[in-house]
Amino acid sequence: MNIPADLRYTRNHEWIRSEADGTITVGITDHAQELLGDLVFVELPEVGAEFAADQEAAVVESVKAASDVYAPVAGSVVEVNQATVDAPEVVNQDPYAAWLFRLRPAATADLAALLDAAAYQQLVDAA
Amino acid sequence: MQKTVLNDIHHRSGARLIDFGGWEMPLHYGSQIEEHHAVRRDAGMFDVSHMCAVDVEGADAAPFLRRLLANNIDKLQVAGKALYSAMLNEAGGVIDDLLVYYLDDGSYRLVINAATADKDLAWMNVHRQQWQMALSITPRREGAGALAMIAVQGPQARQKLWHAQPACRPACEPLKPFFAVQWGDQFIARTGYTGEDGYEVTLPAQQAGQLWEALAAAGARPCGLGARDTLRLEAGMNLYGQDMDESVSPLDAGLAWTVDLSAPRDFVGKAALLAKPQRYQFLGLVLRDRGVLRAHQQVVGKHGSGEITSGSFSPTMQQAIALARLPLATAIGDTVEVAIRDKLLGAAVVKPCFVRNGSILA
Numbered sequence: 001m002n003i004p005a006d007l008r009y010t011r012n013h014e015w016i017r018s019e020a021d022g023t024i025t026v027g028i029t030d031h032a033q034e035l036l037g038d039l040v041f042v043e044l045p046e047v048g049a050e051f052a053a054d055q056e057a058a059v060v061e062s063v064k065a066a067s068d069v070y071a072p073v074a075g076s077v078v079e080v081n082q083a084t085v086d087a088p089e090v091v092n093q094d095p096y097a098a099w100l101f102r103l104r105p106a107a108t109a110d111l112a113a114l115l116d117a118a119a120y121q122q123l124v125d126a127a
Numbered sequence: 128m129q130k131t132v133l134n135d136i137h138h139r140s141g142a143r144l145i146d147f148g149g150w151e152m153p154l155h156y157g158s159q160i161e162e163h164h165a166v167r168r169d170a171g172m173f174d175v176s177h178m179c180a181v182d183v184e185g186a187d188a189a190p191f192l193r194r195l196l197a198n199n200i201d202k203l204q205v206a207g208k209a210l211y212s213a214m215l216n217e218a219g220g221v222i223d224d225l226l227v228y229y230l231d232d233g234s235y236r237l238v239i240n241a242a243t244a245d246k247d248l249a250w251m252n253v254h255r256q257q258w259q260m261a262l263s264i265t266p267r268r269e270g271a272g273a274l275a276m277i278a279v280q281g282p283q284a285r286q287k288l289w290h291a292q293p294a295c296r297p298a299c300e301p302l303k304p305f306f307a308v309q310w311g312d313q314f315i316a317r318t319g320y321t322g323e324d325g326y327e328v329t330l331p332a333q334q335a336g337q338l339w340e341a342l343a344a345a346g347a348r349p350c351g352l353g354a355r356d357t358l359r360l361e362a363g364m365n366l367y368g369q370d371m372d373e374s375v376s377p378l379d380a381g382l383a384w385t386v387d388l389s390a391p392r393d394f395v396g397k398a399a400l401l402a403k404p405q406r407y408q409f410l411g412l413v414l415r416d417r418g419v420l421r422a423h424q425q426v427v428g429k430h431g432s433g434e435i436t437s438g439s440f441s442p443t444m445q446q447a448i449a450l451a452r453l454p455l456a457t458a459i460g461d462t463v464e465v466a467i468r469d470k471l472l473g474a475a476v477v478k479p480c481f482v483r484n485g486s487i488l489a
Binding site for chain 2: 041066
């Protein structure tokens with residue numbers, strides 16, 4: 001199971017990377033893509049959309065099931081990765097490169113509450 | 128959880144295993160979509176040993192099945208011929224769908240679904256007693272005489288079986304679709320659940336591992352229940368528990384062609400079907416927009432609303448497809464809307480058969 005040490009994670013199996021400009025990049029983990037199987041559909045939010053923490057922001061669907069992707073913290077969408085909409089299988093192929101959306105966290109956002117790699121590994125192992 | 132005799136092989140092959148009707152079965156061996164394509168383009172194989180073969184034998188076997196099943200076993204006049212039928216309750220709801228093979232006078236083999244096997248057998252035994260008929264009903268899934276089942280499917284599937292065990296070829300090459308032959312210990316049927324050519328081989332459980340390995344060596348790709356579901360959906364074949372169940376009339380589930388209402392034969396559920404005519408059409412949908420159709424999504428058209436019973440993404444068509452119960456006035460070619468999350472997306476109504484023998488029909 002690939003869980004990069006330099007990323008943060010959520011209980012909903014999203015990964016989060018903090019960027020130099022203060023935004024965060026969000027995708028789904030290797031574990032999540034493996035559970036879902038072959039992805040066939042990705043729906044991303046509009047740029048500018050605002051989300052509360054844990055609110056549904058995107059949808060990924062495999063042949064088997066649909067799964068919501070949640071905003072890991074409150075924020076507004078500054079960019080989406082259209083490549084995942086055009087070819088959902090890129091998320092299976094490289095889940096940490098195939099990011100879904102970038103958020104500018106709200107002033108109230110609590111990034112410290114996200115899981116680190118060790119805590120996420122524990123969560124996956126316990127499942 | 129119950130396991131088939133091939134369970135160890137599935138684990139060793141890296142299958143993702145899931146609980147399917149109380150059985151630990153492979154969902155896929157890596158990629159459900161690649162397995163699907165293998166069956167459409169070459170050959171794949173499925174462990175379907177969770178399904179239950181039931182031998183019905185005795186002087187009253189034919190009168191029993193004639194009264195038990197919605198389709199008429201009198202259509203079976205040639206040894207080895209198979210018939211698809213629903214088994215109904217008194218209210219006309221579907222207890223199970225099954226295949227019945229005619230072996231010989233007084234000898235039939237049924238293949239029933241895994242999750243429904245216990246209730247099916249109880250139902251059959253109750254009626255055998257109630258009708259005071261002389262026959263035996265012998266499930267062949269467990270214990271001494273247990274059988275396993277391997278389905279090998281795809282345009283090259285028959286060649287893979289002949290390659291895996293050349294000695295069977297003279298017996299099974301002449302088989303026409305929907306016929307079976309007993310070859311030694313094996314019961315080889317030219318049937319399937321994918322819309323492709325191929326065989327379903329029923330054989331003693333202890334021989335199943337050897338055949339599986341030989342088929343793999345011949346190039347048949349192991350496939351899981353995930354691909355089996357998208358293949359049967361593309362082929363427009365019903366799945367019990369999803370497209371119909373005890374609360375659904377076969378007439379509302381696209382199974383009217385399997386129900387023989389002609390007089391004078393009576394069968395369980397016939398009176399209910401005659402009293403309650405068809406209320407829905409069972410048709411196919413192709414989503415025009417991007418998205419994935421799923422069971423239980425609501426369908427809205429100019430003639431009223433309906434419901435998707437099975438839906439997924441079609442790997443062959445690269446579009447979402449579904450089977451749906453729709454208002455009677457709905458016509459092929461209509462456009463309807465499907466409620467997916469907070470949106471209404473357009474879909475075309477088509478014949479409920481999307482892909483056959485590798486070709487897109489819808």
